[in-house]
Amino acid sequence: MTTTLTYLEIMEMEQRKRAQLINSISGFRSTVLIGTIDVAGQTNVAIFSSIVHIGSNPPLLSFIMRPDSVERHTLTNIMDTGYYTINHIHNNIYEQAHQTSARYPKSVSEFDATGLTPEYKNEFVAPFVKESHIQIGMEFKERVTIEINQTSMVIGEIKAVYFPANCLEPDGFINLEKAGTITSAGLDSYHATQLLQRLEYAKP
Amino acid sequence: MTTTLTYLEIMEMEQRKRAQLINSISGFRSTVLIGTIDVAGQTNVAIFSSIVHIGSNPPLLSFIMRPDSVERHTLTNIMDTGYYTINHIHNNIYEQAHQTSARYPKSVSEFDATGLTPEYKNEFVAPFVKESHIQIGMEFKERVTIEINQTSMVIGEIKAVYFPANCLEPDGFINLEKAGTITSAGLDSYHATQLLQRLEYAKP
Numbered sequence: 080m081t082t083t084l085t086y087l088e089i090m091e092m093e094q095r096k097r098a099q100l101i102n103s104i105s106g107f108r109s110t111v112l113i114g115t116i117d118v119a120g121q122t123n124v125a126i127f128s129s130i131v132h133i134g135s136n137p138p139l140l141s142f143i144m145r146p147d148s149v150e151r152h153t154l155t156n157i158m159d160t161g162y163y164t165i166n167h168i169h170n171n172i173y174e175q176a177h178q179t180s181a182r183y184p185k186s187v188s189e190f191d192a193t194g195l196t197p198e199y200k201n202e203f204v205a206p207f208v209k210e211s212h213i214q215i216g217m218e219f220k221e222r223v224t225i226e227i228n229q230t231s232m233v234i235g236e237i238k239a240v241y242f243p244a245n246c247l248e249p250d251g252f253i254n255l256e257k258a259g260t261i262t263s264a265g266l267d268s269y270h271a272t273q274l275l276q277r278l279e280y281a282k283p
Numbered sequence: 284m285t286t287t288l289t290y291l292e293i294m295e296m297e298q299r300k301r302a303q304l305i306n307s308i309s310g311f312r313s314t315v316l317i318g319t320i321d322v323a324g325q326t327n328v329a330i331f332s333s334i335v336h337i338g339s340n341p342p343l344l345s346f347i348m349r350p351d352s353v354e355r356h357t358l359t360n361i362m363d364t365g366y367y368t369i370n371h372i373h374n375n376i377y378e379q380a381h382q383t384s385a386r387y388p389k390s391v392s393e394f395d396a397t398g399l400t401p402e403y404k405n406e407f408v409a410p411f412v413k414e415s416h417i418q419i420g421m422e423f424k425e426r427v428t429i430e431i432n433q434t435s436m437v438i439g440e441i442k443a444v445y446f447p448a449n450c451l452e453p454d455g456f457i458n459l460e461k462a463g464t465i466t467s468a469g470l471d472s473y474h475a476t477q478l479l480q481r482l483e484y485a486k487p
Contacts, residue, residue, distance in 0.1 A: 080447070080448040080449075081445050081446065081447060081448065082445070082446055082447070082448045082451060083405075083443060083444070083445050084443065084444045085442070085443050086341075086342070086440070086441065086442045086443065089342055089441065089444070090340070090341065090342075092455065094339075094340065095454070095455070096454060096455030097339050097340060097342070097455065098339045098340075098455070099452075099454050099455035099456045100339075100444075100451075100455040100456070100457060101336060101338075101339040101342045101441065102336050102339065103455075103456050103457040103458075103459065104417065104419060104441075104444055104446070104457050105313055105334050105335065105336040105344050106313030106314070106315060106334050106371060106459065106464060106466070107311055107312070107313055107459065107464065107465075107466035107476060108311070108313060108336075109309055109310030109311055109312060109313075110310070111310060128336075129335045129336065130309050130310050131309065131333045131335055131347055132305060132306050132309040132312075132332075132333065132347075133347065133429060133431075133432065133434055134305075134349075134431075134432040134434060135298075135301050135302045135304075135305040135306065136294070136298065136301060136302075137290075137294065137431075137432070138290070138293055138294075138301070138305045139431065139432060140309055141429075143335055143336075143337065145338075167310060170479065173479060173480075174480075174482065177482045177485055178485050179485075180485045181485040181486050181487045182486075182487060183487050187487075192487065201287075213308065215308060220431050221429060221430055221431050223427050223429060223436070225337060225345075225425060225427060225436075225438060226425055227337075227338075227341075227343065227424050227425050227438060228337065228338040228341070228343060230337055230338060232427070232429075232436065234429060234431060236290070237290065237293065237305065237308075238289070238290045239287060239288065239289050239290065240287070240288050240293070240304075240308055241285050241286070241287050242285065242286055242308070243284070243285060243286070244284040244285065244286045245284075247286060247304075248303075250299070250300060250303050251296065251299070251300030251301065251302070251303035251304040251307075252303045252304070252307050252468075252469050252472070253304060253307040253308050253469070254307075255307065255310065255311065255468050256468075256474070260310060260311065261311075261479065262310070262311035262466050262476060264459050264460075264476075265456050265457070266484075267481050267482045267483070267484070268456070268478065268480075268481045268482075269478075269479040269480055269481075269482065270460070270476035270477060270478055270479060271476065271477045271479055272311060272466060272468075272474035272475065272476050272477070273474060273475045273476070273477060274472065274473075274474055275374065275377065275465065275473040275474060275475055276377075276378075276472075276473055277471050277472045277473075278378065278381045278471045278472075278473065279471070280470075280471070281381055281382050281383075281384045281385040282385050282386075283385045283386060283387050283391075283396065
């Protein structure tokens, strides 16, 4: 049996219920921890579920920030320092990763609050998450404002990637399952994956 | 053992290998079929792996289109008619879904070429994919150009959603696993999911 919900029925839903529905109906998500630091050296780490590939040459990734009606430490730190890190989440840290979404005051580092460990390497200014198996150093490139709801899209360039050597396949593909990378659905549902198949390049 | 690749090493990679690397390092993807129709009634269906939630009030989703250097039937049809559909992919149709990425001429509908079935309902102009368990009717709202590589982000508003009645949980969450929705990694890797846990709303 199929349920149908129209635009009007969606708009009439109670707010939290609508948020659960629309956040889940968009499909499985690329969910990561973004690490930043402010100009005074205070670290921040926060979970984001909107990473998208924008291009490979140069290598660009984007993520979405909700409007600035509340304080957004991640965005402020990126705009102030120009750098951030993207860190994959695996089976052993997804609960800590989720906990970074709590509204801690600016004076509290989510690293301390959740027991995740900041890691600095190769003189990169922003902290990586030491527990992550796949880590990406990013340089801020562009911020785009979406007019219809004042959401920001933040685009950065990959400056360095770190991953377990045995995850790199001969054709350049990173085997995310071997690294234990998980995915999420909606606002709070975490999922492991199981390979169905890699397919050949499609031709007519 | 950890492998490190710097920006320069990434830029020096052979093009297809770099594309595999950067497309996979972004994490698991929300991968769907987008259905459109042109003004003459010719249908089109194509796989996209960049669906992102932009907002719930109003309900908005985005996807990314690569630059217009080659013919992009999906984007042309959306701009001409104002409507499109987003259709989830499950275990039994992911091979057909992948095949829609082949470069068919404009005169060929990928529905015919891949054996997927166009479905029309409630006078919505764009075709749904009948085989999909979760279908979303979308109205075009905004196109944003990313300056750094001339990629387009297309934003639309949800006009209607269709899903199996037993997938809706009491809090509004759509259980994607129950619907069989799959995820993908990189350009060609398809994955089923296995629930780890739904977590409580995080508080400090």
